[in-house]
Amino acid sequence: LALKNLLRRALARKEFQLYYQPIINMESGAIVSVEALIRWVDPELGLISPNTFIPLAEENGLILPLGEWVLQTACTQAKIWNQSNPYPVRIAINLSARQLEQTDFSERVSEILKKTPFPTDHLELELTESMLINRMESSLKTLNTLKKMGCRLSLDDFGTGYSPLAYLKRFPIDTVKIDRSFVQGISIDPDDAAITTAVTTMAHSLKRAVIAKGVETREQLNFLNEIKVDEAQGYFISYPVPAEELTQKLREKS
Ligand code: G
Ligand code: G
Ligand code: MN
Ligand code: NA
Numbered sequence: 402l403a404l405k406n407l408l409r410r411a412l413a414r415k416e417f418q419l420y421y422q423p424i425i426n427m428e429s430g431a432i433v434s435v436e437a438l439i440r441w442v443d444p445e446l447g448l449i450s451p452n453t454f455i456p457l458a459e460e461n462g463l464i465l466p467l468g469e470w471v472l473q474t475a476c477t478q479a480k481i482w483n484q485s486n487p488y489p490v491r492i493a494i495n496l497s498a499r500q501l502e503q504t505d506f507s508e509r510v511s512e513i514l515k516k517t518p519f520p521t522d523h524l525e526l527e528l529t530e531s532m533l534i535n536r537m538e539s540s541l542k543t544l545n546t547l548k549k550m551g552c553r554l555s556l557d558d559f560g561t562g563y564s565p566l567a568y569l570k571r572f573p574i575d576t577v578k579i580d581r582s583f584v585q586g587i588s589i590d591p592d593d594a595a596i597t598t599a600v601t602t603m604a605h606s607l608k609r610a611v612i613a614k615g616v617e618t619r620e621q622l623n624f625l626n627e628i629k630v631d632e633a634q635g636y637f638i639s640y641p642v643p644a645e646e647l648t649q650k651l652r653e654k655s
Pocket of ligand 1: 437438439450451452455471495496497641
């Protein structure tokens with residue numbers, strides 16, 4: 402079977418799973434947000450990376466039902482966490498261009514939130530520059546609607562695109578997620594340290610929050626703390642883990 406057909410079958414058989422990676426507040430160390438990351442284990446092929454199957458799912462349109470499944474599953478899970486957790490966490494979802502291009506995407510999100518029901522301001526939708534390049538006008542309209550509904554919007558992989566400032570100016574972005582390629586160079590490459598500092602200062606002066614991605618060492622975390630990054634995510638804090646493991650972490654660390 403071609404991977405495409407396997408993908409279709411996997412959706413029907415519910416072979417997808419969400420892993421969750423915590424994001425901590427730099428001052429308190431508490432988990433304040435959780436990013437949902439999809440995983441696919443095929444019975445024969447084993448673990449297949451989203452880097453492989455998400456582009457395929459985008460090509461054949463399967464990303465639409467798959468994306469809805471991600472949203473629904475993650476919101477349901479986050480609602481459960483927030484019922485037992487005194488400090489509610491946000492849930493962050495990676496969107497793909499095809500999802501955002503649906504003219505009724507904001508209605509779909511709204512439907513899911515009605516079904517769940519989950520506070521809109523605890524849903525954070527992650528976008529990338531590349532998904533906003535085409536159909537700017539319709540994307541802007543959709544994002545403005547989502548923003549009015551109360552969703553938070555973040556710009557993922559910040560600093561790796563061509564015109565980050567133009568996107569920040571044009572779209573109603575709340576948060577920038579500094580790409581891990583900068584964070585990982587902090588202790589070895591003065592340019593990366595300078596870029597991370599400059600991006601943080603700039604985002605703050607534009608009243609945007611800053612999340613640093615890909616934090617793998619204590620040194621990186623200390624540096625990010627000094628330059629007043631708001632939140633951090635990365636293997637040093639936690640790998641992405643199954644829901645039950647995150648439930649445990651929330652008990653320990655909130
Ligand atoms: O978790 P991991 O490093 O394997 O993710 C690889 C890529 O897949 C990342 O770019 C991530 O944003 C993307 N990704 C993970 N989960 C989802 C998802 O649910 N939807 C979309 N569109 N992309 C995802
Ligand atoms: O593109 P996006 O940021 O949505 O994708 C997140 C991806 O990054 C996930 O696949 C996750 O597994 C991976 N990731 C998360 N933390 C780290 C880290 O500290 N180091 C590296 N190399 N990858 C990470
Ligand atoms: Mn992301
Ligand atoms: Na992404």
